[in-house]
Amino acid sequence: MAKIIDGKAVSQSVKDRVKAEVEKLRESGIEVGLAVVIVGNNQASRVYVNNKKKACEACSINSYEYALPEETTQEELLALVDKLNADDKVDGILVQLPLPKQIDEHAVIARISAAKDVDAFHAENVGKIMIGDYNFLPCTPAGVMELIHSTGVSVEGKDCVVIGRSNIVGKPMAMLLLHESGTVTICHSRTQNLAEKCRNADILVAAVGKADFVTADMVKEGAVVIDVGMNRNAEGKLCGDVRYDEVEKKAGYITPVPGGVGPMTIAMLMQNTLTAAKTKHNID
Numbered sequence: 001m002a003k004i005i006d007g008k009a010v011s012q013s014v015k016d017r018v019k020a021e022v023e024k025l026r027e028s029g030i031e032v033g034l035a036v037v038i039v040g041n042n043q044a045s046r047v048y049v050n051n052k053k054k055a056c057e058a059c060s061i062n063s064y065e066y067a068l069p070e071e072t073t074q075e076e077l078l079a080l081v082d083k084l085n086a087d088d089k090v091d092g093i094l095v096q097l098p099l100p101k102q103i104d105e106h107a108v109i110a111r112i113s114a115a116k117d118v119d120a121f122h123a124e125n126v127g128k129i130m131i132g133d134y135n136f137l138p139c140t141p142a143g144v145m146e147l148i149h150s151t152g153v154s155v156e157g158k159d160c161v162v163i164g165r166s167n168i169v170g171k172p173m174a175m176l177l178l179h180e181s182g183t184v185t186i187c188h189s190r191t192q193n194l195a196e197k198c199r200n201a202d203i204l205v206a207a208v209g210k211a212d213f214v215t216a217d218m219v220k221e222g223a224v225v226i227d228v229g230m231n232r233n234a235e236g237k238l239c240g241d242v243r244y245d246e247v248e249k250k251a252g253y254i255t256p257v258p259g260g261v262g263p264m265t266i267a268m269l270m271q272n273t274l275t276a277a278k279t280k281h282n283i284d
Contacts, residue, residue, distance in 0.1 A: 002225070002251040003151070010150045011143070011263035015059050018270045022060045025277065032277040033062040034092045034118065034269075035084045039077060039103065040070040045096045051266055052094070059270045064090065074103045078111050085113040091280060092118035092273040115279065118272040121168070129172055132179050135279055136272045141173040143264025144205060144226050145180075151253045153224050155180035159200050163187045163214070163241070164207035169228055173205055194218075206241035216246035225251040228261050 022032050034056055038049045049065065056063035066080060077095075084093050093116045099105050109117075114124040120136040128134040137145075148155060160182040164170035174184045182203065187194050198204055198218040206214045207228035219225060229241030240257030248254050255261055278284070 002248045002254040005147050005150060005226075005253050005255045005260060007143075007147060007255060007260040007263045010146055011267035014146060014264070014267040015055065015270055018061075018267075018274050019059045021274055021278075025281075025283075026060065030277065030281055031062055031089065032060075032091055032274055033064060033089045034094065034273045035064040035066065035087070035090045037066045037068065037077070037080065037084075037093070037095045039068045039072050039096075040100050042098065045098075049096055052269065055266045055270055056273075059274075061270060061273055062089070070100055072100070072103070074107065077103055077108060081108065081111045085111075085116060090116065091277040092116050092269075094119055094269070116276055118269060118276055120172075120272065126167075126172075129175055135275055137176065137268070138168060138172045139265045139268040139272065140169050140207075140228060140261065141176050142268040142271070143261055144173060144228065145176050146264060146268070147226060147255060147261065148203065148224060151224055153203070153253070155182040155203065158182050158202040160184045160203040160205070161187060161198050161201035162205045162207065163194075163198070164205075164209070164228070166207065169207040173207065177203070177205075208241050210241055211239050212241070212243040214242040214247060216243065216250050219247050219250050221250055222252035223250075224253045225255070226261065227255050227257050229257065230262065 036049055036052055038045055053063045084090050093112050095108055109121045114122045117125050120138045125136055155177055160177045162170055162174050165186055165188045174186050177184045185197055187197055195218045199220050201223055203224045205226045211231035211233045227240035227242040231239055233239045238258055
């Protein structure tokens, strides 16, 4: 039976660490600030933004919300990004995705200053992650690494499989495992013998976006299984990419959904915002 990796507990320890550092900076006259931009009325986006505001409050980070109407033009949004880039009280900028169809997400991401890109989506930050010389990491893969570290299992020399090749999770996830000397295989919709490849994994990260995709026969006995998925099953119940009830009996460690990777993403956003402030003020 697998040990449960408690994302809530690990994320709380990250937020406690961030809060202590933010309050230490405040004592020396430095405030830390995050600007969050939301465009339109997407309900899921509103929930995420509210959760980010709560996390800022818990970490003593100043939060600035900019809620724009659905019909906002790309030019208007880019003008706001320019303003936030120039605003000294803003250390991090996050534009909540998805954006309405009239706005090009790539143009918006490219316009955010790389020094304030706390999502680590800007091409400059992506390139830095590739060469291993980075300030920020994408929040979800960074959170996954924290969860793996919490198990005490070393990545070095381990066979690691990442299912999914998105720019937000799959690709950077593979790079972070590689930076810690894991031997990494990326699997995707065109992968042949996918189950066999997964069965070889000491560390398996599922980020495919399909409910209950990973079954027990795809998992190596004693493996660390990280479920990044956030789906609804046929009954409308929240579930991950891993068939938890089956895989739990076989894995060594496993993350639940909810309560696994989800809380980590926002905790790492707080960490990135702190890092942005420290970098700006040349603090190690």
